Amino acid sequence: xxxxxxxxxxxxxxxxxxxxxxxxxxxxxxxxxxxxxxxxxxxxxxxxxxxxxxxxxxxxxxxxxxxxxxxxxxxxxxxxxxxxxxxxxxxxxxxxxxxxxxxxxxxxxxxxxxxxxxxxxxxxxxxxxxxxxxxxxxxxxxxxxxxxxxxxxxxxxxxxxxxxxxxxxxxxxxxxxxxxxxxxxxxxxxxxxxxxxxxxxxxxxxxxxxxxxxxxxxxxxxxxxxxxxxxxxxxxxxxxxxxxxxxxxxxxxxxxxxxxxxxxxxxxxxxxxxxxxxxxxxxxxxxxxxxxxxxxxxxxxxxxxx
Ligand code: HMG
Ligand code: MG
Numbered sequence: 001x002x003x004x005x006x007x008x009x010x011x012x013x014x015x016x017x018x019x020x021x022x023x024x025x026x027x028x029x030x031x032x033x034x035x036x037x038x039x040x041x042x043x044x045x046x047x048x049x050x051x052x053x054x055x056x057x058x059x060x061x062x063x064x065x066x067x068x069x070x071x072x073x074x075x076x077x078x079x080x081x082x083x084x085x086x087x088x089x090x091x092x093x094x095x096x097x098x099x100x101x102x103x104x105x106x107x108x109x110x111x112x113x114x115x116x117x118x119x120x121x122x123x124x125x126x127x128x129x130x131x132x133x134x135x136x137x138x139x140x141x142x143x144x145x146x147x148x149x150x151x152x153x154x155x156x157x158x159x160x161x162x163x164x165x166x167x168x169x170x171x172x173x174x175x176x177x178x179x180x181x182x183x184x185x186x187x188x189x190x191x192x193x194x195x196x197x198x199x200x201x202x203x204x205x206x207x208x209x210x211x212x213x214x215x216x217x218x219x220x221x222x223x224x225x226x227x228x229x230x231x232x233x234x235x236x237x238x239x240x241x242x243x244x245x246x247x248x249x250x251x252x253x254x255x256x257x258x259x260x261x262x263x264x265x266x267x268x269x270x271x272x273x274x275x276x277x278x279x280x281x282x283x284x285x286x287x288x289x290x291x292x293x294x295x296x297x298x299x300x301x302x303x304x305x306x
Pocket of ligand 2: 016
């Protein structure tokens with residue numbers, strides 16, 4: 001096994017984690033979470049999304065959150081921008097409040113593309129094309145998420161050929177990095193490896209990340225399977241928060257705490273202080289009146305009290 005010696009974690013908790021919360025979470029709490037994550041050593045944080053507030057009301061405070069963040073040198077702040085309207089809104093603020101990276105999000109499934117972003121896969125590529133070009137002209141890094149890379153809530157299992165097709169289209173319009181997303185957490189290790197293999201036809205291993213929701217408890221296994229292929233970047237969610245509003249029943253991304261515990265146990269560096277990370281997860285979970293959805297967090301906190 002040729003495992004990476006270092007892993008970069010992108011905490012998507014403030015965006016993917018919170019976007020589906022029914023109760024409005026004040027901007028101040030979201031900013032507090034970002035601050036705690038950067039203090040714990042996270043070097044990339046997916047902060048918010050510039051999408052329709054009618055579709056995703058929880059992200060309506062995007063500009064306020066971006067304005068409120070105390071930037072820490074060396075940290076990359078990313079936001080979702082599905083179209084030019086979103087991109088223009090993301091850069092309407094003074095330059096110091098711009099995101100360092102934007103994320104366009106396409107799907108390997110037609111039905112999910114329609115439900116999530118209200119257009120076909122082909123149309124989504126045409127919407128992303130000017131966004132990618134404008135971002136790159138502004139010196140903003142461009143990542144894309146490939147939703148439903150192994151399974152779709154509407155179409156069922158997704159063939160690797162669909163991922164191959166989508167990754168090729170994203171590469172062609174100038175996307176710099178892609179995330180292989182198991183939106184509904186149905187993937188198992190070999191299926192995830194096939195989706196990564198399809199992506200590797202278009203992107204180098206340094207430009208691919210894993211984004212695994214943990215609905216069926218497979219995300220750590222899928223992370224290990226991806227590590228075995230040399231993938232060293234992962235999106236995870238503080239306290240396991242979240243889910244996608246267009247993927248009913250799907251739970252959050254794998255908890256950052258659980259992934260960091262696993263990686264450190266394997267001798268893989270993340271630069272993250274697990275204790276501070278756990279405290280960040282407790283902070284946001286208390287704000288939502290619930291327990292962190294992370295086994296490692298629970299086990300470590302239990303030991304703290306004895
Ligand atoms: P649309 O209906 O096709 O867009 O929405 P439109 O251009 O026809 O505009 C319709 C209305 O939306 C107009 O407002 C626009 O101004 C407004 P109205 O005139 O009706 O008042 N609008 C916008 N407002 C704010 N920001 C914008 C924007 N664009 C249009 N950027 C759109 C297209 C994509 C915007 C819409 O479908 C949408 O917002 N969908 C929500 C998508 C979303 O946030 N999904 C969750 C995030 S993705 C995810 O979780 C998956 C991921 O984690 C990976 C994985 O796990 O799979 C990334
Ligand atoms: Mg997601």
